[in-house]
Amino acid sequence: MSEVIVITSGKGGVGKTTTTANVGTGLAQLDKKVVLIDTDIGLRNLDVVMGLENRIVYNLVDVVEGNCRMKQALIKDKRYPNLSLLPSAQTRDKTAVSPEQMIKLIDELREDFDYILLDCPAGIEQGFKNAIAGADRALVVTTPEVSAIRDADRIIGLLGANDVKNVELIVNRLRMDMVKRGDMMNINDVTDILAIELIGAVPDDEQIVISTNQGEPLVGSDCLAGQAYANICHRLLGEQVPFLDLEVKSSVWNKLKDIFKKN
Amino acid sequence: MPKPVVLKSNKYGINLILDNHMDFEELLKCIMERFKEAESFFKNAKMAISFEGRNLTQEEEFRIVETITDNTNINIICILDNDALKEELIRQKIEHFEEEQAGKTGEFYKGTLRSGQVLDCESSIIILGDINPGAKVISKGNIVVLGALKGNAYAGANGNEQAFVAALQMDPIQVKIGDVIGRSADKVQSTKKRGRKQQILIEPQVAIVKDGNIYIEPITKGLLNNI
Numbered sequence: 001m002s003e004v005i006v007i008t009s010g011k012g013g014v015g016k017t018t019t020t021a022n023v024g025t026g027l028a029q030l031d032k033k034v035v036l037i038d039t040d041i042g043l044r045n046l047d048v049v050m051g052l053e054n055r056i057v058y059n060l061v062d063v064v065e066g067n068c069r070m071k072q073a074l075i076k077d078k079r080y081p082n083l084s085l086l087p088s089a090q091t092r093d094k095t096a097v098s099p100e101q102m103i104k105l106i107d108e109l110r111e112d113f114d115y116i117l118l119d120c121p122a123g124i125e126q127g128f129k130n131a132i133a134g135a136d137r138a139l140v141v142t143t144p145e146v147s148a149i150r151d152a153d154r155i156i157g158l159l160g161a162n163d164v165k166n167v168e169l170i171v172n173r174l175r176m177d178m179v180k181r182g183d184m185m186n187i188n189d190v191t192d193i194l195a196i197e198l199i200g201a202v203p204d205d206e207q208i209v210i211s212t213n214q215g216e217p218l219v220g221s222d223c224l225a226g227q228a229y230a231n232i233c234h235r236l237l238g239e240q241v242p243f244l245d246l247e248v249k250s251s252v253w254n255k256l257k258d259i260f261k262k263n
Numbered sequence: 264m265p266k267p268v269v270l271k272s273n274k275y276g277i278n279l280i281l282d283n284h285m286d287f288e289e290l291l292k293c294i295m296e297r298f299k300e301a302e303s304f305f306k307n308a309k310m311a312i313s314f315e316g317r318n319l320t321q322e323e324e325f326r327i328v329e330t331i332t333d334n335t336n337i338n339i340i341c342i343l344d345n346d347a348l349k350e351e352l353i354r355q356k357i358e359h360f361e362e363e364q365a366g367k368t369g370e371f372y373k374g375t376l377r378s379g380q381v382l383d384c385e386s387s388i389i390i391l392g393d394i395n396p397g398a399k400v401i402s403k404g405n406i407v408v409l410g411a412l413k414g415n416a417y418a419g420a421n422g423n424e425q426a427f428v429a430a431l432q433m434d435p436i437q438v439k440i441g442d443v444i445g446r447s448a449d450k451v452q453s454t455k456k457r458g459r460k461q462q463i464l465i466e467p468q469v470a471i472v473k474d475g476n477i478y479i480e481p482i483t484k485g486l487l488n489n490i
Binding site: 150151153154156157158160193195 | 375377378379380393395396397413
């Protein structure tokens with residue numbers, strides 16, 4: 001029996017797909033059998049971030065409509081054989097699938113995998129309803145910005161109304177230099193408003209842009225974001241991991257440079 | 264066949280429910296019989312009488328009373344205008360209702376209101392939790408938030424400007440009491456020196472209407488007495 005986790009946010013562009021790719025890969029690195037499902041029908045991009053778009057033959061809508069078997073649509077990851085991807089359709093839209101069909105599909109997958117991660121589209125309409133239909137728990141991704149937090153709050157309310165009880169928070173794209181200056185909210189401000197458990201904080205990292213463009217999730221690598229994602233995976237498994245110190249350590253030379261720049 | 268005359272006793276005396284279609288003389292006979300039957304039950308009772316189910320002229324009413332007093336030992340003190348009875352009941356109901364609205368009673372809601380959620384309540388409401396930005400509370404009475412009010416609150420929704428909105432942390436986007444709307448100040452650029460954060464004082468505050476504007480003031484004993 002597997003755990004079905006939906007990764008949602010409400011607001012677009014806060015890092016759901018990146019998080020799904022990295023957390024999925026991280027769990028696979030820890031020897032779990034993981035399947036990633038892209039539920040963003042019409043605007044799929046989980047396959048791009050995973051670097052698997054040239055391997056797509058069938059997709060989620062084909063499975064739901066019975067045009068192919070599940071095994072034909074699932075794509076094995078390049079690097080980890082225990083990680084699979086069920087891509088979405090690019091030429092249909094979100095009305096092509098119903099919540100009941102999603103539940104049936106997920107039930108089919110429960111036998112074979114330890115973790116099923118659902119990448120939810122932005123918004124609160126049909127796409128969102130499809131994605132949360134079969135979910136046991138939710139990870140809400142937000143950035144420390146007012147608009148993202150408003151939308152995350154709405155989503156948390158909707159998740160509660162739809163009986164998804166286990167909801168945890170990931171704060172993404174934190175910029176500690178801005179937090180220090182008081183220009184950006186810090187983690188405590190965010191959790192004060194949203195009032196749910198924090199499962200991870202991921203700093204803004206240039207490496208992420210490089211990794212998504214190249215289609216290679218960076219979880220587990222040396223950079224701060226990679227470590228943060230790895231920690232999230234450990235916490236998902238129930239381990240207690242202390243939160244990373246995200247302060248940017250700048251050398252004396254850089255500090256001198258800053259002083260001269262300001263003048 | 265339903266009885267043409269039904270006797271119902273109430274707090275004040277008896278309510279005589281009469282058949283509407285029967286001929287009056289016949290009805291009078293039925294009344295006489297009915298009361299004769301019930302004579303031993305009522306004995307020498309002193310009571311007020313009211314009529315229901317049929318429009319009677321004054322003369323007809325008197326005749327009925329005569330019939331009763333002549334044929335039984337019952338002492339009819341007065342005739343209660345049926346409307347008076349109903350009026351009394353209605354008055355009591357309204358008083359109770361107005362009490363509710365005046366905020367002497369209220370309901371509880373436990374939990375945080377999230378963005379997009381609306382809580383609409385007839386009576387005053389006490390919320391044990393926060394009201395997040397984007398959430399709305401509407402009440403015909405008063406609103407008390409035992410938490411942070413960061414969303415919208417609308418008290419006195421039926422036009423009552425005596426209502427108030429109280430919160431442990433008053434940080435609303437909009438407050439409306441009766442027909443008066445107040446909104447939060449547009450964000451002021453806060454200058455935070457590096458390392459030193461401004462101490463924002465959080466104290467319980469209440470919003471009331473004064474001179475057609477919304478005033479938000481810290482809760483002191485004097486203020487509460489004046490609401």
